[in-house]
Amino acid sequence: MARTDRISDPWGSRTPYAAGEPWPQRVDRYLTPGLTDDDVDRWVQSAAVLHSNGDGLDIAVKDGRIVGVRGRADDRVNHGRLDPKDLFGWQANHARDRLRTPLIRQDGVLVESDWDTAMDRIVARSRQLLDERGPNSIGFYTSGQLFLEEYYTQCVIAHGAIGTNHVDGNTRLCTATAAEALKESFGCDGQPGSYTDVDHADVIALYGHNVAETQTVLWMRMLDRLAGPNPPAIVCIDPRPTPVARHATVHLAPLPGTNVALMNGLLHEILDHDWMDHDYIEAHTVGFHELRKRVAEFPPERVADICGVDPDDVRRAGELIGTAERLLSTVLQGFYQSHQATAAAVQVNNIHLVRGMLGRPGCGLLQMNGQPTAENTRECGADGDLAGFRNWANDSHIEELATLWNLDVTAIPHYAPPTHAMQMFRYAEEGSLRMLWVSATNPAVSLPELGRIRRILSQDRLFLVVQDLFLTETAQLADVVLPAAAWAEKTGTFTNADRTVHISDKAVDPPGQARSDFDIFLDYARRMDFRDRDGRPLPAWNTPDEAFEAWKRCSAGRPCDYTGLSYEKLRGSGGIQWPCNAEHPDGVERLYAGGEFFAAPDYCEAYGKDLITGAPLEPTEYRAMNPFGKAIIKAAEYVPPHERPSAEYPCVLITGRTVYHFHTRTKTGRTPQLQAAAPEVWVELARADALRAGIVEGDLVEIRTVRGCVTAAARLTDLRRGVVFLPFHYGYWDTGDDGGKDGHHRAANELTLTDWDPVSKQPIFKTAAASVRRIGAGMAATPEPVAHAVADEHL
């Protein structure tokens, strides 16, 4: 057994392995200091929820409280390893300021209440709005952090029982582009690759994905390959000198917002050198001709000019990717939170299509997820999709849903695609949306342009329901606050980024009167007395287990087929990948083996969009373009970012994450080891830029855009010049020491803009024009991690 400080070394010890070998196990464990395994009453099976990796773990319980966690050695995802957030983050479950009772707003202030009073308020307002204004006055803004059973219940209530089209998740900010890029290329959502592709790849390309800090266990797998014989080459596409960049064979640091130009340049190299699989292109794709024409316009010199990179680096990256025998690609927010998000992500798909690298070991494509259960939001139709990856523009798919839910077809709105979140907030701003039910997300910190979001959420005419573990910045604006049970306090299932389904069993009771989101949604449905067309209660289930069984019926025959799974089968397992059915009882490792896609016109989830404007294709257009359901190669022109640096705002601001915090820190900010590791906001500046502005390490700096300003301590790095990076984790809930609630000077989203990718509608968090100015000497000279937190490793 080794003991490692997982704050100073988030990744722990190496267990090197060679291509094609199994990844060795390493069981990570953290127990409350002073306790040993002998003190633990029981271990309860679950998986990690502070990222999308789905690392299998067991929760240690003693006297009805969580006292630690331990990785599951035989889980297919992590082989026992855990992330620092997962080792320590469970402590937030026991935070003293958990919500324990419902709260209602009375005479302008939130006061403690009880479930009957709070739910009756919500029901009364819902009924009034349905009578006076109709279903589209009610919207649901949910999450990528609930369980499958909770989303499916919410989906049936919203799309079916109420019949509103306004249902989306914070997945819009997160994985909308992943879903959209998969739909554009393969006709349907569904992750092609598998994490085991790391075990086989000879080149791993990471596009706008700081995997080292955001999926640390996946990075451990890559680090272990790098430490073994025949290590893979790493290509890193990221403007920052991330830990991934430090291990890269080629690091391309493009100017933010120029990804499409860069991708066209890489494809130019691949096509120009004929590093292609012509048989595959011919047999399994449509659209290649357009790609050839488009990328011919992007020779390395032009790309270097647009992206501000060395043309030889474009050539070297193109050659590595073009000559790889087993290419694994991963894509995340550096691509997705950009103005040409889908267009750029689709070009990564194109690389795999022209190289015929899909469905084989090592030839993985991971259009990543971020949140632990974002995959389920999408599958279950709790975002702007329909349940079971059904196509809103295909009437027979709507009929299937109507049959499943025993409703009239007309009860399910499908006159237009479900409303995306940015549009829902616009409707709330305009006043057509009058009730917004926010569950498991904190938009008052995570949405762009917070000044505007606060104005929208504080309106009197908007009835705001917030369901959370804590009195977040968003909950403080609510009319009714509902206390939710957290992970480990409820049972359900969820699916990670490589389609691995895990069960998470209830380990302890929730605090006070807190209830699971599942029970809350169902309670609402019963109080609203929703019925199907035969007068039976809708949704037709009462327990998570029953909801899972109903979901299996909904998923039957669809790409995300769960019919071969059950709670019993998942218990004790190391995670099972969908589709899992009679034909594939152990699940399916990789999609699209043999060039078979889910893209047939009658089966596909979407008919696709124009990559520049987002205009949807008509069903007849799709049928004409792709009658046999092949993969679709879509080319895209490069369009510069809308908000570009100016004399007044000369820098490009990008935002993102650190390894120590999760999002708006409601959990990690309440975890002593993690909060101590990154207690305050900082800003990363390029050394040369700092020197010119007279800024030294630790100085207080003001970052300003037309929308607002933030003050942060300077951290000087090898970031490319002209770029500024702010983590977006810091809202204002613990700013008592520096100005309290009125000081909106920490959150990165004070600065970001209201704008989105026209195709996926994902907001742009990664480009804004900003200025930087020194305002004084800092208090802390070094914003580097200071805390220490030792965990066990069993090799």
Ligand SMILES: Nc1nc2c(c(=O)[nH]1)N[C@H]1C(S)=C(S)[C@@H](COP(=O)(O)OP(=O)(O)OC[C@H]3O[C@@H](n4cnc5c(=O)[nH]c(N)nc54)[C@H](O)[C@@H]3O)O[C@H]1N2
């Ligand atoms: N520790 C930690 N882990 C997490 C989370 C967390 O909050 N904390 N959140 C989870 C969630 S929900 C998500 S979505 C994922 C996100 O995981 P990532 O996408 O890996 O994280 P980000 O830091 O948002 O962005 C990744 C990188 O994009 C780069 N980037 C910015 N602009 C551009 C650009 O124009 N082009 C390119 N090529 N790169 C650019 C940034 O420099 C940054 O390093 O992480 C998940 N895991």
Ligand SMILES: Nc1nc2c(c(=O)[nH]1)N[C@H]1C(S)=C(S)[C@@H](COP(=O)(O)OP(=O)(O)OC[C@H]3O[C@@H](n4cnc5c(=O)[nH]c(N)nc54)[C@H](O)[C@@H]3O)O[C@H]1N2
């Ligand atoms: N500037 C900038 N902004 C960004 C991003 C960025 O990179 N830059 N990234 C975007 C991305 S990818 C994401 S995913 C979003 C994340 O943004 P948010 O979703 O707003 O972030 P979280 O802090 O994870 O909020 C989740 C909330 O759910 C609560 N919660 C946790 N578990 C449960 C549960 O079981 N039930 C209930 N009811 N509540 C629960 C938590 O306490 C927390 O308040 O931020 C987006 N915003």
Ligand SMILES: [Mo]
């Ligand atoms: Mo995310």
